[in-house]
Amino acid sequence: MATEIRVPTLGESVSEATIAQWFKKPGDAVNQDEPLVELETDKVTVEVPAPAAGTLESIVVNEGDTVEVGALLGQIAEGAGAGASAAPAAAAPAPAKQEAPAAKAELVDVVTPSAGESVTEAEVGEWSVKVGDVVKADDTLVELETDKAAQEVPAPVAGTVVKIAAETGATVEPGVLLCQIDPSGSAAPATESAPATTAPAPSAPAASTGTSMPPAPSAAKMMSENNLSSDQVAGSGKRGQVLKEDVINAIASGATAASSTQTSAPAARGPVAAEDEVREERVRMTKLRQTIARRLKDAQNTAAMLTTYNEVDMGPVMELRKQYKDLFEKKHGVKLGFMGFFTKAVTHALKEIPAVNAEIDGTDIIYKNFCHVGVAVGTDKGLVVPVVRDADEMSIAEIEKEIGNLGRKARDGKLGMADMTGGTFTISNGGVYGSLMSSPILNAPQSGILGMHKIQERPMAVNGQVVIRPMMYLALSYDHRIVDGKEAVTFLVRVKESLEDPQRLVLDL
Incomplete structure (x- = not known):
C-alpha cells in the first residue's frame, strides 16, 4: 500500500x-x-x-x-x-541490501555542526582527508566557511574515512552528513563512496553560479514586470533564492540602473586575447568574501553615507606609551598599544553624541545605552569584525587584553558567532598597512565607523613656530539619515581632544 x-x-x-x-x-x-x-x-x-x-x-x-x-x-x-x-x-543483490544496514550501523556519521542561531548554512571548503585515509580522534577533516568565519570539523573518533558525502564547494545546512568514519578501521564500505561523490554533483554547479534556486514565483512575476533578471537582484532566501521582498528592495534602490553597469562588465571581457586568457586564474569567491562584498555594497545602497575628516597629534599618546609601556606590560601582562586609547576615546565621545551609537529600524531610532565596539581585523580569509563588549565599562588594560585575545582567535579561525555580533560602533585601523587616508564603509546597521591611519611626521604650526609632529588623519563615516553633520564633527573633535590630552580619559572629560 x-x-x-x-x-x-x-x-x-x-x-x-x-x-x-x-x-x-x-x-x-x-x-x-x-x-x-x-x-x-x-x-x-x-x-x-x-x-x-x-x-x-x-x-x-x-x-x-x-x-x-x-x-x-x-x-x-x-x-x-x-x-x-x-x-x-533481483535475488542476488538481496543479501547485499540486508548487509548494508549492519555495516552502516557501525559507521560514525560526521555532520555539519551548528555555527550559531543566525547561521543557517555553510560552504564546504578543502577536505584534509580522502576516502580510505586513517584518521585519529580530533584530526581536522574539512573546513567549513560561513558568512562570518571559517570552522574546522574534527574527527569525533579514530578510524578510516569510508565515505565523503559533501564535495568542496557544496552548500550544507547544520545536521547534513559530511562524511562517515569506520572506527573498526575496515575500508570495506569504501565502495559506497562512489555514489557519494556523484550525489553532491548537482550542488557544485549551483555554488559556482551563486544560487541553485530559481526566484520565488511572486518574485519572478515582479521581476518580469520590471524587466529585471536574476543577476540584478541579490537573493536573501535560502541558497540565495530571490524573494519578493528582495525585488522590492532592488527596485527601490535603483537596481536597473546599477545592474546595467554590472552586466556590461562581463561583456568587456570579450576582446581578451587568447594568450592572456590562458594566463588568468579564475577563483570562486569564498562564502565569507561574498558576504563581505554584499554587506559593504548594501551599506552603500541603504545608508546616506558621508565622511568627515580631522587630524590628531599622536605625540602625547606616544610619550605616555614610551614612559609607561614597560611598567604597564609588567603589571597587566599585555603590551600598551594605540587601540586601547582609541577605543576609550571613542566610548567617551559616544556617550556625548549618542546618535553615532544608534541605529535605524524602520521608522524608529534605537539608541544604545552601552558601547560594544567592533575592531576590524584583516585575516588571510578576509575582513572580520570581532566585538569588544561593554568597552565603556573597561579600563585601557582590559580593552588591550580583549583586543589581543580576539585578534588571536581571528587569525586562528576560532572566532564564534558570539564574538562578532552585537557591535554598536566600529574602529578600522588601515594605518597598520600604511594607509595615509581613506573613507571607511559603514558596518551596517551601525551608524558610525572610525578610520585610523598611518602616523607620519609632518611640519605643523604650533604657537607660531613650525615643528615636526607625529600626525594621524582620522576619518569618521556616518549615516547622515540619523547623524547630523554637527554631531559627526563634534564626535570626531572629542576623539581628537582625548588623544591629544590623555588626561581627559582619566578625568572623564
Missing part, C-alpha cells in the same frame, strides 16, 4: 511553492514525521514530513519545480512490505 505525499496548505495568500531540496531519494527508508522535502514560498520555508513510515517509493517533482497546494510530491511504500517488494526484483 502506498501513501501519497502532497503539498500542504501554506497559508491563505500562498497558493504555490518551489521545491528547494529533497532530503531523501527513492529507496530510502523513512520514519513517520521525518522531514522529506523542503518547500520555499516567497515568504517562508516549510519542511514536509513523512505521513507514514516505510520506503520512499517515488519522487514525481524535482528540485526547482513550482507546485501548487495539494499537488502530489511522491509516494511512500508503507511497512515491511516495502522492503520485501523490492527484494524479488
Whole structure:
C-alpha cells in the first residue's frame, strides 16, 4: 500500500511553492514525521514530513519545480512490505541490501555542526582527508566557511574515512552528513563512496553560479514586470533564492540602473586575447568574501553615507606609551598599544553624541545605552569584525587584553558567532598597512565607523613656530539619515581632544 505525499496548505495568500531540496531519494527508508522535502514560498520555508513510515517509493517533482497546494510530491511504500517488494526484483543483490544496514550501523556519521542561531548554512571548503585515509580522534577533516568565519570539523573518533558525502564547494545546512568514519578501521564500505561523490554533483554547479534556486514565483512575476533578471537582484532566501521582498528592495534602490553597469562588465571581457586568457586564474569567491562584498555594497545602497575628516597629534599618546609601556606590560601582562586609547576615546565621545551609537529600524531610532565596539581585523580569509563588549565599562588594560585575545582567535579561525555580533560602533585601523587616508564603509546597521591611519611626521604650526609632529588623519563615516553633520564633527573633535590630552580619559572629560 502506498501513501501519497502532497503539498500542504501554506497559508491563505500562498497558493504555490518551489521545491528547494529533497532530503531523501527513492529507496530510502523513512520514519513517520521525518522531514522529506523542503518547500520555499516567497515568504517562508516549510519542511514536509513523512505521513507514514516505510520506503520512499517515488519522487514525481524535482528540485526547482513550482507546485501548487495539494499537488502530489511522491509516494511512500508503507511497512515491511516495502522492503520485501523490492527484494524479488533481483535475488542476488538481496543479501547485499540486508548487509548494508549492519555495516552502516557501525559507521560514525560526521555532520555539519551548528555555527550559531543566525547561521543557517555553510560552504564546504578543502577536505584534509580522502576516502580510505586513517584518521585519529580530533584530526581536522574539512573546513567549513560561513558568512562570518571559517570552522574546522574534527574527527569525533579514530578510524578510516569510508565515505565523503559533501564535495568542496557544496552548500550544507547544520545536521547534513559530511562524511562517515569506520572506527573498526575496515575500508570495506569504501565502495559506497562512489555514489557519494556523484550525489553532491548537482550542488557544485549551483555554488559556482551563486544560487541553485530559481526566484520565488511572486518574485519572478515582479521581476518580469520590471524587466529585471536574476543577476540584478541579490537573493536573501535560502541558497540565495530571490524573494519578493528582495525585488522590492532592488527596485527601490535603483537596481536597473546599477545592474546595467554590472552586466556590461562581463561583456568587456570579450576582446581578451587568447594568450592572456590562458594566463588568468579564475577563483570562486569564498562564502565569507561574498558576504563581505554584499554587506559593504548594501551599506552603500541603504545608508546616506558621508565622511568627515580631522587630524590628531599622536605625540602625547606616544610619550605616555614610551614612559609607561614597560611598567604597564609588567603589571597587566599585555603590551600598551594605540587601540586601547582609541577605543576609550571613542566610548567617551559616544556617550556625548549618542546618535553615532544608534541605529535605524524602520521608522524608529534605537539608541544604545552601552558601547560594544567592533575592531576590524584583516585575516588571510578576509575582513572580520570581532566585538569588544561593554568597552565603556573597561579600563585601557582590559580593552588591550580583549583586543589581543580576539585578534588571536581571528587569525586562528576560532572566532564564534558570539564574538562578532552585537557591535554598536566600529574602529578600522588601515594605518597598520600604511594607509595615509581613506573613507571607511559603514558596518551596517551601525551608524558610525572610525578610520585610523598611518602616523607620519609632518611640519605643523604650533604657537607660531613650525615643528615636526607625529600626525594621524582620522576619518569618521556616518549615516547622515540619523547623524547630523554637527554631531559627526563634534564626535570626531572629542576623539581628537582625548588623544591629544590623555588626561581627559582619566578625568572623564
